[in-house]
Amino acid sequence: MQKNKGILVVVSGFSGAGKGTIMKELMQKHSDQYALSISATTRAPRCGETDGVEYFFKSREEFEQMIADGELVEYAQYVGNYYGTPRAYVEEQLEAGKDVILEIEIQGALKVKERFPDTLLLFVTPPSAEELKNRLVGRGTETMDVIESRLARAMDEADGIEAYDYLVINDVLDACVAEVHEIIKNEHYRVSRNLSAINNMRNELKSFKR
Ligand code: 5GP
Secondary structure, rough: OOOOOOOOOEEOOOOOHHHHHHHHHHHHHHOOOOEEEEEEOOOOOOOOOOOOEEEEEOOOHHHHHHHHOOOOOEEEEEOOOOOOEEEHHHHHHHHHHOOOEEEOOOOHHHHHHEEEEEEEEEEOOOOOOHHHHHHHHHHHOOOOOHHHHHHHHHHHHHHOOOHOEEEEEOOHHHHHHHHHHHHHHHHHOOOOHHHHHHHHHHHHHHOOOO
Protein backbone atom coordinates (compact mmCIF):
# COMPACT_ATOMS: atom_id res chain seq x y z
CA MET A 1 0.00 0.00 0.00
CA GLN A 2 1.20 3.51 -0.79
CA LYS A 3 2.71 5.41 2.16
CA ASN A 4 0.35 8.13 3.40
CA LYS A 5 1.52 11.71 3.53
CA GLY A 6 2.38 12.90 7.01
CA ILE A 7 0.07 14.97 9.17
CA LEU A 8 0.69 18.66 9.71
CA VAL A 9 0.55 19.27 13.47
CA VAL A 10 0.51 22.67 15.14
CA VAL A 11 1.46 22.94 18.80
CA SER A 12 0.70 26.25 20.47
CA GLY A 13 0.62 27.31 24.08
CA PHE A 14 1.41 30.20 26.34
CA SER A 15 5.01 31.32 26.45
CA GLY A 16 6.45 29.31 29.37
CA ALA A 17 4.06 26.36 28.98
CA GLY A 18 7.01 24.11 28.20
CA LYS A 19 6.30 23.50 24.51
CA GLY A 20 9.97 23.62 23.60
CA THR A 21 10.87 20.94 26.15
CA ILE A 22 7.96 18.74 25.10
CA MET A 23 9.01 19.00 21.44
CA LYS A 24 12.64 18.16 22.26
CA GLU A 25 11.57 15.02 24.15
CA LEU A 26 9.14 14.01 21.43
CA MET A 27 11.84 14.33 18.78
CA GLN A 28 14.33 12.36 20.86
CA LYS A 29 11.90 9.51 21.44
CA HIS A 30 10.33 9.35 17.97
CA SER A 31 12.74 10.99 15.52
CA ASP A 32 11.70 8.45 12.84
CA GLN A 33 8.11 9.67 12.88
CA TYR A 34 8.32 13.42 13.40
CA ALA A 35 10.02 16.37 11.75
CA LEU A 36 10.16 19.59 13.73
CA SER A 37 10.02 22.72 11.61
CA ILE A 38 12.60 25.39 12.44
CA SER A 39 11.08 28.87 12.24
CA ALA A 40 12.63 32.11 11.09
CA THR A 41 12.48 35.01 13.53
CA THR A 42 13.71 38.56 13.98
CA ARG A 43 14.03 38.18 17.75
CA ALA A 44 17.58 38.10 19.13
CA PRO A 45 19.02 34.69 20.05
CA ARG A 46 18.79 33.82 23.75
CA CYS A 47 21.90 32.69 25.55
CA GLY A 48 22.65 29.15 24.31
CA GLU A 49 20.56 29.39 21.13
CA THR A 50 22.27 28.69 17.80
CA ASP A 51 21.28 29.88 14.33
CA GLY A 52 19.69 27.00 12.44
CA VAL A 53 18.98 24.96 15.59
CA GLU A 54 16.26 26.72 17.62
CA TYR A 55 15.54 29.31 14.90
CA PHE A 56 16.93 30.87 11.76
CA PHE A 57 17.73 34.33 13.11
CA LYS A 58 17.03 37.07 10.55
CA SER A 59 17.11 40.84 10.30
CA ARG A 60 13.76 42.57 9.62
CA GLU A 61 14.88 43.22 6.02
CA GLU A 62 15.78 39.56 5.47
CA PHE A 63 12.50 38.43 6.98
CA GLU A 64 10.46 40.83 4.85
CA GLN A 65 12.29 39.52 1.78
CA MET A 66 11.28 35.96 2.72
CA ILE A 67 7.65 37.14 2.94
CA ALA A 68 7.91 38.87 -0.46
CA ASP A 69 9.43 35.76 -2.04
CA GLY A 70 6.61 33.53 -0.75
CA GLU A 71 9.04 31.42 1.27
CA LEU A 72 6.83 31.18 4.37
CA VAL A 73 3.79 28.98 5.03
CA GLU A 74 2.64 31.60 7.55
CA TYR A 75 4.10 34.37 9.65
CA ALA A 76 2.96 36.55 12.54
CA GLN A 77 4.19 39.28 14.84
CA TYR A 78 4.63 38.34 18.47
CA VAL A 79 5.68 40.84 21.16
CA GLY A 80 7.39 43.10 18.62
CA ASN A 81 9.10 40.48 16.44
CA TYR A 82 8.32 38.51 13.30
CA TYR A 83 8.11 34.71 13.43
CA GLY A 84 7.42 32.52 10.40
CA THR A 85 7.48 28.94 9.09
CA PRO A 86 9.72 28.20 6.07
CA ARG A 87 7.69 26.39 3.43
CA ALA A 88 10.21 24.10 1.67
CA TYR A 89 11.07 21.90 4.67
CA VAL A 90 7.43 21.42 5.66
CA GLU A 91 6.42 20.31 2.16
CA GLU A 92 9.42 17.99 1.76
CA GLN A 93 8.88 16.22 5.08
CA LEU A 94 5.12 15.79 4.64
CA GLU A 95 5.77 14.23 1.23
CA ALA A 96 8.28 11.87 2.86
CA GLY A 97 5.53 10.66 5.22
CA LYS A 98 6.72 12.41 8.38
CA ASP A 99 4.34 14.19 10.72
CA VAL A 100 5.57 17.76 10.68
CA ILE A 101 5.28 19.74 13.90
CA LEU A 102 5.04 23.52 13.91
CA GLU A 103 5.50 25.07 17.32
CA ILE A 104 3.85 28.42 16.63
CA GLU A 105 1.57 30.97 18.23
CA ILE A 106 -2.14 31.26 17.72
CA GLN A 107 -2.41 33.75 14.81
CA GLY A 108 -0.06 31.57 12.76
CA ALA A 109 -1.94 28.43 13.85
CA LEU A 110 -5.23 29.83 12.58
CA LYS A 111 -3.67 30.83 9.25
CA VAL A 112 -2.24 27.33 8.78
CA LYS A 113 -5.64 25.77 9.58
CA GLU A 114 -7.35 28.05 7.07
CA ARG A 115 -4.89 27.08 4.37
CA PHE A 116 -4.62 23.40 5.23
CA PRO A 117 -7.91 22.46 6.90
CA ASP A 118 -6.79 18.99 7.95
CA THR A 119 -4.04 20.37 10.21
CA LEU A 120 -4.21 18.97 13.74
CA LEU A 121 -4.13 21.74 16.35
CA LEU A 122 -2.89 21.08 19.90
CA PHE A 123 -2.82 23.62 22.70
CA VAL A 124 -0.48 23.13 25.67
CA THR A 125 -1.04 24.83 29.03
CA PRO A 126 0.68 24.62 32.37
CA PRO A 127 -1.53 23.40 35.23
CA SER A 128 -2.28 26.97 36.43
CA ALA A 129 -1.67 30.65 35.64
CA GLU A 130 0.46 30.92 38.79
CA GLU A 131 2.67 28.09 37.56
CA LEU A 132 2.99 29.85 34.18
CA LYS A 133 4.32 33.00 35.82
CA ASN A 134 6.72 30.98 38.00
CA ARG A 135 8.09 29.17 34.96
CA LEU A 136 8.59 32.41 33.01
CA VAL A 137 10.37 34.08 35.92
CA GLY A 138 12.35 30.92 36.80
CA ARG A 139 13.60 30.54 33.22
CA GLY A 140 15.54 33.78 33.74
CA THR A 141 15.88 34.46 30.01
CA GLU A 142 13.68 37.56 29.81
CA THR A 143 13.42 40.92 31.55
CA MET A 144 10.38 41.58 33.78
CA ASP A 145 9.01 43.87 31.03
CA VAL A 146 9.10 41.10 28.44
CA ILE A 147 7.61 38.63 30.93
CA GLU A 148 4.71 41.01 31.54
CA SER A 149 4.12 41.39 27.77
CA ARG A 150 4.15 37.61 27.42
CA LEU A 151 1.65 37.20 30.26
CA ALA A 152 -0.61 39.85 28.67
CA ARG A 153 -0.33 37.99 25.39
CA ALA A 154 -1.26 34.74 27.19
CA MET A 155 -4.50 36.39 28.30
CA ASP A 156 -5.39 37.18 24.65
CA GLU A 157 -4.36 33.71 23.51
CA ALA A 158 -6.57 32.08 26.15
CA ASP A 159 -9.58 33.46 24.25
CA GLY A 160 -8.64 31.46 21.16
CA ILE A 161 -8.25 27.99 22.65
CA GLU A 162 -11.62 26.76 21.36
CA ALA A 163 -10.23 26.87 17.81
CA TYR A 164 -7.88 23.98 18.72
CA ASP A 165 -8.63 20.25 18.49
CA TYR A 166 -6.97 19.10 21.73
CA LEU A 167 -5.87 20.61 25.03
CA VAL A 168 -2.85 19.06 26.75
CA ILE A 169 -1.87 20.00 30.30
CA ASN A 170 1.86 20.03 30.91
CA ASP A 171 2.13 19.01 34.54
CA VAL A 172 4.39 15.94 34.49
CA LEU A 173 6.65 16.21 31.42
CA ASP A 174 6.88 12.50 30.50
CA ALA A 175 3.12 12.03 30.76
CA CYS A 176 2.54 15.09 28.62
CA VAL A 177 4.96 13.90 25.91
CA ALA A 178 3.24 10.50 25.87
CA GLU A 179 -0.17 12.18 25.53
CA VAL A 180 0.94 14.33 22.60
CA HIS A 181 2.39 11.26 20.88
CA GLU A 182 -0.83 9.26 21.42
CA ILE A 183 -3.03 12.04 20.07
CA ILE A 184 -0.98 12.32 16.88
CA LYS A 185 -0.76 8.55 16.50
CA ASN A 186 -4.52 8.15 16.84
CA GLU A 187 -5.13 10.90 14.33
CA HIS A 188 -3.70 8.61 11.63
CA TYR A 189 -6.70 6.28 12.06
CA ARG A 190 -9.28 8.97 11.28
CA VAL A 191 -11.45 7.79 8.39
CA SER A 192 -11.10 11.08 6.51
CA ARG A 193 -7.30 10.58 6.45
CA ASN A 194 -7.57 7.10 4.95
CA LEU A 195 -9.80 7.68 1.97
CA SER A 196 -7.40 6.29 -0.62
CA ALA A 197 -6.95 3.05 1.37
CA ILE A 198 -10.73 2.79 1.68
CA ASN A 199 -11.20 3.33 -2.06
CA ASN A 200 -8.57 0.70 -2.85
CA MET A 201 -10.38 -1.74 -0.61
CA ARG A 202 -13.68 -0.94 -2.34
CA ASN A 203 -12.14 -1.52 -5.76
CA GLU A 204 -10.63 -4.84 -4.69
CA LEU A 205 -14.00 -5.93 -3.30
CA LYS A 206 -15.66 -5.00 -6.56
CA SER A 207 -13.27 -7.25 -8.43
CA PHE A 208 -14.58 -10.25 -6.42
CA LYS A 209 -18.10 -9.61 -7.57
CA ARG A 210 -19.40 -12.18 -10.07
P1 5GP B 1 9.89 32.50 21.66
O1 5GP B 1 10.37 33.90 21.44
O2 5GP B 1 9.51 32.23 23.11
O3 5GP B 1 10.85 31.46 21.13
O4 5GP B 1 8.54 32.33 20.81
C1 5GP B 1 7.50 33.22 20.98
C2 5GP B 1 6.24 32.66 20.35
O5 5GP B 1 6.38 32.60 18.93
C3 5GP B 1 5.90 31.25 20.81
O6 5GP B 1 4.50 31.19 21.11
C4 5GP B 1 6.23 30.41 19.61
O7 5GP B 1 5.43 29.23 19.56
C5 5GP B 1 5.88 31.36 18.49
N1 5GP B 1 6.52 31.00 17.22
C6 5GP B 1 7.72 30.41 17.03
N2 5GP B 1 7.94 30.22 15.71
C7 5GP B 1 6.84 30.68 15.05
C8 5GP B 1 6.46 30.72 13.67
O8 5GP B 1 7.16 30.29 12.77
N3 5GP B 1 5.26 31.30 13.38
C9 5GP B 1 4.43 31.78 14.35
N4 5GP B 1 3.27 32.28 13.96
N5 5GP B 1 4.75 31.74 15.65
C10 5GP B 1 5.95 31.19 16.01
